[in-house]
Amino acid sequence: MASSHGNSTHSESAKTEQIITEFFAKSLHIILECRSPLMSSRNFSGEQALSSPSSSSSSSSSVRPRDKWFNLALGECPAALENLDLWRQSNFEPVVVDVILVKRGLSRTQSLKESSNAYSSDHEEVLSGSEEKIIERWIVQYDTRKPREKGSTSRRTSSNVLHTLYKKSILLLRSLYATARLLPAYKIFRDLNCSGKLRPFTLTHRLLSFVEPFTRKEESEMQRFSFTPVDTSSGRLCLSVLYHSSVSDASSESSTPMSPQFIPDYVGSPLADPLKRFTSLPVSSPSSLPFSRRHSWSYDRYRASPPAYFSPSPTHSEPPAANALQFGPVNLPPQHPDSSSVHKTNNSYDEYYPSPNFTPSPSPSPPVYMHGNHLSNAALLRTESAPVCIPKLNLQPSLPMNDNNRPSRGSKLDMSTGLPNTGVSVEKLIVKDDSKKHYGTKISAVNSSQCSISRSSSRSFLDDFDDSDFPCHFDVEDDDPMYHGSRPESFDKKSHIGDQMDPQAGGTFPIKKSQDAAVGALVHMLKKAPPLRQELSTSTADSTHVSSIRAEHPLDSSHSVLVASKTTADALEELQGFKRMKDCLLSQGGGTCNVAAGIWK
């Protein structure tokens, strides 16, 4: 416009143009730097200190030419640069940046890296099962239609005008920088950049030169923040953002599908009732609700995940949880005697793994196993859960002190999930052997389970089992009613079986694939457990384990820390250890508990 008037004006307009161009570039850079997880991840990893000026102190790295623009030195942001080059050819067309929250499908959760790579480019529809939602829309535009000619403008020297323009652009970009980090979407970005955490969602972006209108509903859900435009001699620079004020909800929703996977396996919170979970899962999907909620909750707690957008939204998790449960029963058929044990293991695994005692659970890998399980995997699972649970769990039940323990019911010790686990795990191992001696160990575990179950029926039943002390934490749970209701069948069986160890029960389970069957299997396990326990107490190895476990109990409150400290590597190691143990057991057939204990050690 002004270019036709003489040299000075020409150079002025050229400079103005340059400022505008750079303004676009910088805004894009600022936005993408804190919305595009891949690009800015370096800022958080600290690997590339040089290229991450934003996180380092001002004194550090050299100033690149681009940094000088608007006196704002930013990290590298390849995506912004690429996009910018395209934009430069478009003659000041508006830039619309849609920031999109992508919830991954369940199947994809494990391949985070793959998917994130895929996201780096703008448009790719990466996942069939994924769900996209625009959570922010930034609009940067240069509005030339109504240049505002202020009277004062003409009187100023061109350099003054440029200086003012530049200064105001700087101010605008400063506030853009701060605002981008105040908006809710930034939390998601930050969350994604926390290393070592698997997220069921990610952020991607899409750059357009026009606005794809939202539906009314969409628009009504969003809030707008408009930055005050900066006037230039020929137009004005406008910047605005539409954003969801409740993005955290969205991200938490997305997180739920994942949570069932993780949580059941790894995270057991001492607070959550193991029994409840058990029952709820197998019984019916509706009942799984509490289950999922707990899981997600425990997830937050124990994963030491950052503050959490992950707030557990229970509703969405149901389906996955149900799936996880079903898998257990399916596995059963292959191994008849063991099937019950397998089932048990799964349960125990889910429930107890997270317990404070088990520090080893932290790694995400276990969930993978669970899902991936085929028949062959079932064995793995078994072994896995067993070793983990056994050391800690066994100890308590086996202890001669059981009677003494009783008074402590409801105390923190009882709360520790570890105890029940041990019982279950032991069972698995022992079951194969079928030797009555081994049963003793089983019994202890069973006792705990029985206690919970029996308490509704009769206290006396509990009393019969010396081990009952343990179960206390089960008793504490309020959810029991559900438990009972859901598994009347199993309960009956239990009562029938009573003190007897019934290998037969295992046979029945495999046949039934229904949830009821699973419940039945669970009950069965519980029943079996009590007799075994005594044996364990006799074995010296076990007793030592117990003592160590006991020592750990006081730490319950700090269990989360312990859990966090475990790495995936640790978990793998353990798993392998279990495998070995399992093999050993299998080969030995009638092997004794002592051997197993030695291996575990």
Added chain:
Amino acid sequence: MNCEVCQLKELEVEHFEIREVLRCILHTIVFHRALGLVRPKVIDLELFDITYVQCGDGELEKKIDEKIEQFISWVEKHPNKKSQVCISFYEVKNKHPSWFTNKTERLYWEQWYINLNVSQQQKVHSGKSHPSKIVVDPGENSLEERSNRRAALESSLREVLFQIIKFVNEKKDHVPPISDGVVYFPYEITIPSSSDSAFGMDMIKRMLQTGHPTMLS
């Protein structure tokens, strides 16, 4: 030159929250008044789920922290009072001001008032150095209260930050031109204690602290 004034919304804070809240606000303000070359430093608050931006200047950070410490000790001596922290930006008229006199004229072009209402109820529980670890359970009710209160403060704090951003956006004309090599405009932070007997010393100190770096650079 007219002096723009921004009164920030009053925040009800507990003693142990003062430090973070003030840091967050003061740095956010200064960041918007640091028009020289900066490498922004992004800080996540510990007590709140809020991220703010510093201009990545160690000196500045140190001075702000010092000022905050002074304010906190003032609060300890004057409990249960509403208090105000003011950060002002000015231009110095004299090109070569001498540091040890008050001769130089300061033209204030902007003042921000941070209004705090410090409640003392939780002071017993709060440790100075480890504010985030304070959460001992005083019972469920009070826990719930605390988290509610915390959430309320967090959203108020966020509001204040937006208030700053809006102000910065709306008022640009009064901001002095950028001088080369000056990262941030000269500023001073005033806390209630400046009316104490140490006033004179404080003035000199403040001059040294605030005027000095900007002018040198």
